[in-house]
Structures are given as structure tokens and as C-alpha cells.
Amino acid sequence: MAEPLLSLRGVQTHIGHYHILHGVEFDVAEGGLTMLLGRNGAGKTTTLRTIMGMWRAAAGEIRFDGRDITNMPTPDIARLGIAYVPESMAIFADLTVQENLVLAARSGPMDQKRLDWIFGRFEALKRFWMLPAGLLSGGQKQMLAVARAIIEPRRLLLIDEPTKGLAPAIIANMIDAFRELKDGESTLLVVEQNFAFARQLGDSVAVMDDGRVAHQGGMAAFAADSALQQHLLGLGMDTHQ
Ligand SMILES: Nc1ncnc2c1ncn2[C@@H]1O[C@H](COP(=O)(O)OP(=O)(O)OP(=O)(O)O)[C@@H](O)[C@H]1O
Numbered sequence: 001m002a003e004p005l006l007s008l009r010g011v012q013t014h015i016g017h018y019h020i021l022h023g024v025e026f027d028v029a030e031g032g033l034t035m036l037l038g039r040n041g042a043g044k045t046t047t048l049r050t051i052m053g054m055w056r057a058a059a060g061e062i063r064f065d066g067r068d069i070t071n072m073p074t075p076d077i078a079r080l081g082i083a084y085v086p087e088s089m090a091i092f093a094d095l096t097v098q099e100n101l102v103l104a105a106r107s108g109p110m111d112q113k114r115l116d117w118i119f120g121r122f123e124a125l126k127r128f129w130m131l132p133a134g135l136l137s138g139g140q141k142q143m144l145a146v147a148r149a150i151i152e153p154r155r156l157l158l159i160d161e162p163t164k165g166l167a168p169a170i171i172a173n174m175i176d177a178f179r180e181l182k183d184g185e186s187t188l189l190v191v192e193q194n195f196a197f198a199r200q201l202g203d204s205v206a207v208m209d210d211g212r213v214a215h216q217g218g219m220a221a222f223a224a225d226s227a228l229q230q231h232l233l234g235l236g237m238d239t240h241q
Pocket of ligand 1: 041
């Protein structure tokens with residue numbers, strides 16, 4: 001079996017005096033989309049930040065593309081081809097939409113074909129190209145944050161709650177964009193609360209509970225097992241539609 005693109009083994013993270021991650025273990029296969037699910041406070045964001053080197057893992061190992069990246073400095077991790085879209089949209093409010101994207105394209109001028117593809121998915125970014133990003137709506141800021149991460153090809157995208165505050169039509173565009181990315185150049189690890197979105201898009205799933213991964217497997221099997229969803233996520237029947 002091929003080695004996973006990303007793997008976590010026994011990862012423990014402390015924030016200040018708090019012990020948050022208690023031995024997180026899961027794999028992300030290359031070329032697919034893994035959903036990281038779990039109740040509020042389960043440790044999903046802390047896991048993404050630990051992968052990115054923004055919190056130090058006190059124990060355990062994180063491997064990316066066959067190399068140990070545990071506690072590597074964040075800029076070095078980013079240079080290996082990992083991009084992170086935090087939940088609190090990382091955009092420059094005083095800069096225009098255009099300037100936000102120019103700065104995110106680190107290897108040189110933006111590729112026009114790629115930009116046209118992004119405009120096709122997130123039309124508001126074209127419409128407000130010259131507007132300071134701080135004036136965009138919450139959903140539009142979210143689109144810009146995702147666009148900044150994908151303005152250049154990345155091997156692995158870590159995305160925290162991309163659908164938060166987005167209208168259904170924009171969520172549909174995001175599903176298309178993520179599908180095209182995973183069918184092409186990228187592997188995605190996405191934290192999500194919206195289970196309808198997660199089950200449509202995820203190939204596999206890792207579910208966190210109290211700082212550990214309590215379940216990992218295929219999304220189709222998890223989506224069909226309402227007792228397991230109820231146990232791990234507390235989902236009622238109305239969320240299964
Ligand atoms: N800077 C911090 N200082 C102290 N505790 C923190 C800090 N950041 C997170 N925590 C705690 O760590 C635990 C895990 O938080 P985390 O944000 O990783 O959870 P999450 O699964 O992403 O939750 P949510 O779905 O609500 O975003 C929570 O109990 C949270 O209160």
C-alpha cells in the first residue's frame with residue numbers, strides 16, 4: 001500500500017497549562033479529501049495548527065511526503081507545499097482583493113488561467129477586485145481566504161470550516177472547486193461542522209473526540225451509520241438529509 005501523504009502518530013499538544021491533544025493518530029491518503037469532524041472543542045483546529053507547526057507537538061510524529069515535519073518551523077512546512085486556511089479568515093483587510101491574491105502568489109506573477117478558474121467559482125472576487133478586502137461580506141472574505149490558499153498549486157490544503165457563514169449557492173461552488181482540486185493536483189484535509197457538505201465531498205473521515213481520533217474510515221460507510229454519527233457527533237436525523 002502506498003504511504004499516506006500525511007500521517008500523525010501519537011501527537012500530543014499542550015497550550016499553556018492545558019493538555020489539548022492526547023495522542024492524535026490518522027492518515028491522509030494522497031489525492032483525496034479527508035474530513036476531520038468532531039464536536040466543538042474536540043481538538044480539530046489544534047490538530048491543523050500542530051500540523052502547520054503553529055503549536056509545538058510535545059510528543060508524537062507528523063510525517064508529510066515521507067519526511068518528519070514534527071516541529072519544523074511553519075515557513076519551512078509551507079515551503080514543502082502545505083497551505084492552511086484558518087477559521088478566522090486570514091486576509092489583509094486594508095489591501096484590495098487583487099493585492100491579497102498578488103501577495104499570496106509567492107513564486108511570481110499570478111497565472112491568469114488559474115485566476116479565471118477561481119473567478120468562475122467565486123465570482124464576487126472578480127466583482128470586488130479593487131475593493132479593500134475588509135469591506136467584503138463574511139462569506140466573500142471566506143472565498144478570498146480560500147482563493148489565497150489555491151492561487152498557486154499546493155500538495156496539501158488544510159482548511160478550517162470553509163462553509164461557515166456561506167450561502168447555499170456559494171457552498172455548491174466550493175464543493176465544485178474542492179472536487180476539481182482533489183481530482184487534479186491537491187490533497188485536502190478539511191475541518192467541517194456542516195455534515196451535509198462533509199458527506200458530499202469527503203472520501204474518508206477522521207472523527208475527533210476529546211483530543212483523540214475516535215474513528216477513521218471511509219466517508220460512505222460513516223454516512224450510512226447513523227448510530228455512529230449520533231455517538232461521535234450527536235447528530236439527529238434532520239442533519240442526514
Ligand atoms: N489558545 C488556547 N488556550 C487555551 N485553550 C485553548 C486554546 N485554543 C484552544 N483551546 C482549547 O482546546 C480545546 C480544543 O480546541 P479546538 O479549537 O482545537 O477545537 P475544535 O474541535 O476545533 O472546536 P470548534 O469546532 O469549536 O472550532 C478546547 O477545549 C479549547 O477551549
